[in-house]
Amino acid sequence: MPAEHLLGIEGLPLPRIQRLLARAAQFQSHPPPRYLAGKRLLLLFYESSTRTRTSFEVAARRLGAETVSVTAASSSIEKGESLLDTVYTLRAMVIDAIVVRHASSGAPQLVADHVDIPVLNAGDGMHEHPTQALLDGFTILRHRPQIAGLRVAIIGDILHSRVARSNLLLLTRLGAHVRLCGPRTLLPPEFAAYGPQVSLVYDVEQALADADVVMVLRIQMERMRESFFPSEAEYVARYSVTRERLRAARPDALVMHPGPMIRGVEITADVADSPQSVIREQVENGVLIRMAALAELVGGVA
């Protein structure tokens, strides 16, 4: 039987999403047994990451698994070996599951198509970051009874963001209305094809109006060099989420950020540190969601 994977929110059945969210909640109140005792998890990170890699590592160890980390800089990847050859080599060293992060969209899919063990996508290019979306959904549910009917604003570089895509899929599936906001160069109109619950706005005040949840995304400075927008100053002036702008949102709106966060650019420090901010909770919840995913896919917990 082919292994089950977690490659994206797309194609993930709603009952599985709900089960993962419920299991993470259960793990929060009742620390789970060592479901992964004796298992070995490969963390294959072709792209640098602090938060996600550590989070998977902590999650795996809490469940009793051993982890092996391979990062781009430390490996044969640098010497030009192909992704599949690297995977075949490491697979031969008795690995029970692979967590992949890669700058190329679809790389985890390629790995999954060629191995007989579970593959978890820890972020691929501009495609998906499913555990991030799940932990974001989980975090919202810690503060709201349900996601259906919520107005969620996602602000920043939507075009290049796998976090935006996965959240877009997850939140609309769970019944939220999602407003995407950013400069037109980073928010192409094709995003409307995601469905009627998605709207595109180019004005940040409009995006924030009556929002229940505000997700802020990082702006990568190389985008400025590629002239997606004129300058950091202009981006800050038009799109930075500030205390004043946040007043347009609901008073109890949750402020989220998947990190890494650049204070003073896409978000001001006072917003990031305000009582409405759940940014640190997101990090804590990441471990719970990844534990839930690993328990199901690798530990065989039904």
Place this chain on the structure above:
Amino acid sequence: MTLILKGGRLFDPARQLDLVGDLVVEDDRIRSLGPDIAAASPGVLDCAGLVVAPGFIDLHVHLREPGFEYKETIETGTQAAAAGGFTAVCAMPNTNPVNDNAGATAYLLQRARELGHARVYPVGAITEASKGERLAALGAMCQAGAVAFSDDGRPVMNAQMLRRALEYASMFDRPVVEHAEDLHLAANGSMHAGPTALRLGLRGISSASEATMVARDLLLAEETGAHLHIAHLSTAASVRLLRDAKSRGVRASAEVTPHHFTLCDQDMVAYDANFKMNPPLRSAADRDALVAALADGTLDAIATDHAPHAPHEKQQEFDRAPFGILGLETALPLALRLVHSGRLSLARMVDAFSSAPARLFHLPGARLEPGAPADLTVFDPYREWTYDPAQARSKSRNSPFAGARMRGRAVFTIVGGRLVWQAP
């Protein structure tokens, strides 16, 4: 040596020929043809129920030799051509070294004469090493046998350079074949820019990246009066521009590939690099516009852009995998799909495979008449089979049509009076 094709449908739409009869080949030429002129006897090719057409010519093939023999060779590439019903192929110059001089052109022709199962017509580079910086030795290559010029794989980004190439090549009446793509707009994309690329998180190659170059090139063709041929035209916008230019008498022509008139971006199996080629599979609306333009003759010829790559090159991250797919052995049945569904006449299809390419690149053959070279494609329009790249003659396997049910197949391919392919 005599070869007799008995009882086939002798079909050459460019000469208004369509009758059931026999065709007699003597040595490398057609001796005679007509109803019931030869007796049935052993050694005669029974063509009952088959279409006997002028030999198919593929204007756009990557034979990969020299330099990339692990992908394809002149021998395997022309075997694949023969198996697909092609009696001749035009070989693109992006080999290693690039065919940008008379020596390389002559070498290719000599190798093809030794090893070729189909005729090979070299296409020389427009610029040295196809770098776009200095004109290549167009005159010398022409003398050595180059039939056209192209930097295929990349566009001539410098408009002044293209203009000079058009002017210079026009002295020899050779077309300049442009891979129309604005590299800035293409922005290192790996599939067509649209909702599918957005969903898959792949950088898109916009339709405008092709059409803006087509517009530029057509203006230059108009101003110079030279013959511009647009390779693998793929968008509705380019079709509109070409149609308009042709209506005003601009000397412009274009080819379309079977994959572009068959598939669209939504048909892509996610991240399967066997669906990755340049130009990419476009939208369904683009695809439909290509079918209509092929049917009405705006798109002159069908060419495959046969681009073999080794499995290890295609089994990579999608954005790292090279562009290109096989085409020679699937072109005919894919074109016949359009015929069977009533969107393309058999006459236009045969013209687009044979007479039109011969006319555009001034090539011999491609006519059913006494005295013409005996280059013939004999096909069964209804024969059913399944395409399996593992059984293909090409050295490579990179096709999105693996496992596809096909209807129609080349049964005999005859080049210069020699039977080079007989379907199993």
